[in-house]
Amino acid sequence: MPLTNPTATVRELIREHYATLTQSERKFANSLLENYPAAGLASITIVAENAGVSTPTVARMVQKLGFKGYPHFHKSLLKELQAKVSGPTQRRDNWVSDAPESHLLNRFSQAVTQNLSQTFSNVDTESFDRATRQLANTDGRLYVVGGRITRALADYAFTHFQAIRQRVTHMTSSSATWPHYVLDMVEGDTLVIFDVRRYETNLQNLAKLAAERGVVIVLITDQWASPVASEADYIFNCWVEIPSAWDSNISTMMLLEALIAATQEEKWPETRDRYERLDQLFDHTRLFRKFS
Amino acid sequence: MPLTNPTATVRELIREHYATLTQSERKFANSLLENYPAAGLASITIVAENAGVSTPTVARMVQKLGFKGYPHFHKSLLKELQAKVSGPTQRRDNWVSDAPESHLLNRFSQAVTQNLSQTFSNVDTESFDRATRQLANTDGRLYVVGGRITRALADYAFTHFQAIRQRVTHMTSSSATWPHYVLDMVEGDTLVIFDVRRYETNLQNLAKLAAERGVVIVLITDQWASPVASEADYIFNCWVEIPSAWDSNISTMMLLEALIAATQEEKWPETRDRYERLDQLFDHTRLFRKFS
DNA sequence: AAATCTCTGAAAATATATTGACACATTATC
DNA sequence: GATAATGTGTCAATATATTTTCAGAGATTT
Numbered sequence A, B: 001m002p003l004t005n006p007t008a009t010v011r012e013l014i015r016e017h018y019a020t021l022t023q024s025e026r027k028f029a030n031s032l033l034e035n036y037p038a039a040g041l042a043s044i045t046i047v048a049e050n051a052g053v054s055t056p057t058v059a060r061m062v063q064k065l066g067f068k069g070y071p072h073f074h075k076s077l078l079k080e081l082q083a084k085v086s087g088p089t090q091r092r093d094n095w096v097s098d099a100p101e102s103h104l105l106n107r108f109s110q111a112v113t114q115n116l117s118q119t120f121s122n123v124d125t126e127s128f129d130r131a132t133r134q135l136a137n138t139d140g141r142l143y144v145v146g147g148r149i150t151r152a153l154a155d156y157a158f159t160h161f162q163a164i165r166q167r168v169t170h171m172t173s174s175s176a177t178w179p180h181y182v183l184d185m186v187e188g189d190t191l192v193i194f195d196v197r198r199y200e201t202n203l204q205n206l207a208k209l210a211a212e213r214g215v216v217i218v219l220i221t222d223q224w225a226s227p228v229a230s231e232a233d234y235i236f237n238c239w240v241e242i243p244s245a246w247d248s249n250i251s252t253m254m255l256l257e258a259l260i261a262a263t264q265e266e267k268w269p270e271t272r273d274r275y276e277r278l279d280q281l282f283d284h285t286r287l288f289r290k291f292s
Numbered sequence C: 001a002a003a004t005c006t007c008t009g010a011a012a013a014t015a016t017a018t019t020g021a022c023a024c025a026t027t028a029t030c
Numbered sequence D: 001g002a003t004a005a006t007g008t009g010t011c012a013a014t015a016t017a018t019t020t021t022c023a024g025a026g027a028t029t030t
Helices: A010-020 A023-034 A044-051 A055-064 A070-090 A104-121 A125-136 A151-164 A175-184 A201-212 A250-266 A268-285 B010-020 B023-034 B044-051 B055-064 B070-086 B104-121 B125-136 B151-164 B175-184 B201-212 B227-231 B250-266 B268-285
Strands: A142-145 A168-170 A190-195 A216-222 A234-238 B142-145 B168-170 B190-195 B216-222 B234-238
Touching (some): A010 A023, A023 A044, A023 A055, A055 A070, A104 A250, A125 A216, A125 A250, A142 A201, A151 A190, A151 A250, A175 A201, A190 A201, A216 A250, A234 B010, A250 A268, B104 B234, B125 B190, B125 B216, B142 B151, B142 B201, B151 B190, B151 B268, B175 B201, B190 B201, B201 B216, B201 B227, B250 B268
Parallel strands (some): A142 A190, B142 B168, B142 B190, B190 B216, B216 B234
């Protein structure tokens, strides 16, 4: 029997054919509906056993539903699951309205959306929260360092963390000077390392030296993880692939900003005070226009 | 190898072991994470094929994760799925899977998505394309400058543009030195200015001086537009509001990366050549690990 | 109550999945 | 630049899953 409706979900197919199902076939159908779709994603043997029926019963029933055999049924269920999970991601409301789909901006936005989504869903919340508390801890110094490309992110991090808390240091990207900083690192200090591919050997050495001195290391890296990971206490992976010769750091930036926002929230009363004083200083120097 | 943590989800296990995975194992890991958990619920043959690796690779990897074999891994994934579906709330969007909706990460991600979407749909494609051609034009010099916060973005832009084309200058954020640069600016040069609130008066002065000399000005600013806009030839507005005391620069970064990507595409043959030479230089200096 | 029909699961036959052994290719190391 | 180490896929063996066949158990009809 061909599929009456090739786009129907298995659930719908079962409803549709329920009347023609035999007793033990219904037993399986119920078992599947009760735990949908997981109860149909194992092997026919296991699935049958869980439903309390024999394997031929299951095989016959899926054929009744219009599938060629159990594997066909299995594949169909899987596809449904896939569609459900990737549903929101596929939603492309980020298109640039007046450009064709193939315009770079649209290709780019799609890749970026994908990356952000991946990055977000791979953050371990608990780890994030603990890292935040560590970053807010002003008992120790906070060091920030980046590589060739990520230097800019380290700089951005520095600027913001400096506004939030005291005792922040940006280690310049010239690795020759790093030992000078390490000299003063003590237990309880925090070192934020940005390292995306191509990973820099110097950063790994730095991490090792810092770890030896009891410094807590927060690593922000790409999805493949820098070798620094072996020394790091907190690791955040950012998806960075875009259709281009280099890697995107938008998700890296997002993770960084999220960390900054969380740290700020953690230290709020103190931070507000700092912001106000900073504002007064700006007013005084008249370097900036008042925002209107 | 025993399971280090028998209650960990497969996703967590992958994260935990990611550093020790080999290249093609990661290929599979990524494929699974991208379509989790569906991409791991078919047979090892199909799963491997979808990820573009061989079956033994998958088998070896799941053993690394601590499973006895592929069937064990499969069963584990299934159990997760079952637990999740039968859980209280079924709604899990793309956002952080294991965090409550009110967690900062989720609030943050929502705001960021909103900003990116706004920014994208407000880009004028034609203007974008023309700006790209301007940025790719090596007849004139390309100057990049930013403000207090956006200095980091200017730096990022500089690093990338320098890889793509010749004749790029990053004007340091110390405004005292800007007149020196202006001295050499001529018609046909390009000046990329980053200015988000609070807008800096010096940048406006700089823009005026540059515009007088016939320099094409590309402005990347926020949704309210910096006063530099009146001097600028190309204006890109980025949505920057997040629930925090400061502004987010993720959409700014995205727009910048899009411009870089487009410029690179515009000049592709030349750029590829530059990248290759850059790679050789890196190989030579051995400052970086080869990506694996 | 006998005959027939339908349903069901046991078991064999067949197809497919999984794993292990090996050889080649690639990458690190000296 | 040679050598060792590691990673990867092909292939074969083994195990497991799937389907088919078939005989017996119930239900239904005559």
